[in-house]
Amino acid sequence: MTGITTTRLFTALLATAAAPAAAETWDMPTPYGDSVFHTQNITQFAEDVAEATDGELEITVHSAGSLFGHPEIKDAVRRGLAPIGETLMSRLENEDPLFGIDSVPFLAASYEEAQALWDASRPAIEERLAEQGLTLLYAVPWPGQSLYTQEPVESVSDLEGTAFRAYNAATERLATLMGAVPTQIETGDIATAFATGRADAMITSPSTGVSSQAWDFVSTYTELEAWLPKNMVIVNTSAFDALPEEVQTAVMEAAEAAETRGWEMSEAETAAQVAALEENGMQVVQPSETLAAELAEIGDTMTAEWTEQAGEDGQAVIEAYRSE
Known part of the structure; x- marks a missing residue:
């Protein structure tokens, strides 16, 4: 091997080592329009993931059922047709009554009670989802009924x-x-x-x-x-496990922030909309x-x-x- 060839090979190897990892892009179907606070929270979640991973994972949000209709989203994520998605938790009650626990009337009739119910039920919900190859990222309630x-x-x-x-x-x-x-x-x-x-x-x-x-x-x-029914964001476990460990960590940290922010947004939505009813x-x-x-x-x-x-x-x- 000539010196010129060796030099070129060495330069190429350096360039390869220095090149950033190829960005992963995930399509994320959601059921609701861009004006809904759940969608706004998800958009911020996607931005947080992109920033925390330096663009290594980009999540493209497809709102208002534009990629998959609401009844199709959970199964699309389970089958890997979309790696991540959002669905109303109680829509899955026909699969297992546990998914409907947050929609039992007067069981949890305030944000404080709804949070306590979520803390108590989350492990069982995560277990049910894991059985289907799904990982729970976070859940956020709608205003109370x-x-x-x-x-x-x-x-x-x-x-x-x-x-x-x-x-x-x-x-x-x-x-x-x-x-x-x-x-x-x-x-x-x-x-x-x-x-x-x-x-x-x-x-x-x-x-x-x-x-x-x-x-x-x-x-x-x-x-x-x-009752305060919740939307949950779920991810295909195989797709999640395929991510580098540091990216997985970034996703989970962004999810934790999204859950905290989403509950606060839900309470703010309640106050604003009740005020609107009164104003009218x-x-x-x-x-x-x-x-x-x-x-x-x-x-x-x-x-x-x-x-x-x-x-x-x-x-x-x-x-x-x-x-x-």
Whole structure:
């Protein structure tokens, strides 16, 4: 080998050693639009990962179901069609009741209680996801679900016989236990349903109340925070394990920051949207002692029903939560 060839080879080897690692790009489907605080939090998470890894991992956020529809996201991540994604945790309840623990009415009816419930249930949720080749990164709640009615409600008996909007099995069961008549109504149809008499009352978040302009068809918002359903961000475990160790660490640190930030954003969203309801003429009230006690009893009934479905693991989570 000539001296010139040796020099060229040595130079090439130096250049290869000095070159940065090839950047990894992950596509991330999310169900919600860019104006939703969950999506804004995810965008910041992606930026944090890129910065912490010096661009070694880039996450491209595909919002509003533009890459995969909401029902498809979890399975797409499991199958590796997308390495990372966001989904509403309770959408997976049909696979395992544990995924629906945050949507049991009145089990955790405040941000403080929701955090305690998450602390108690997270290990079991992580275990269930791991069985499917998925790793949990973080979870963030929506604002709590509260009561919208035309007149103030002092007791559950005031709801007897009313047409009550339901959107899943839990809200249908809740309406039945309150003596109301459940009627399935999707979010986009709320205003029309109230205008045509198909609905007289509903439980939903202040965000949905504002987006549907609830002040046009009801006058009273009773703050219940009956449950705070969570979105979770999950990653394909094989894709995550394939990352260099320092990149994995950066992702987990960014996820921890996103969870803390997201809970704060959710509380801020609640305050802002409740204020918007009030500014538009709705009466914002706290539940009476009678109503609170009656709803707590209904919550106990629904918790017992959920625990029976969830079995020993569900019972263990409830016991851990209540021992906090």
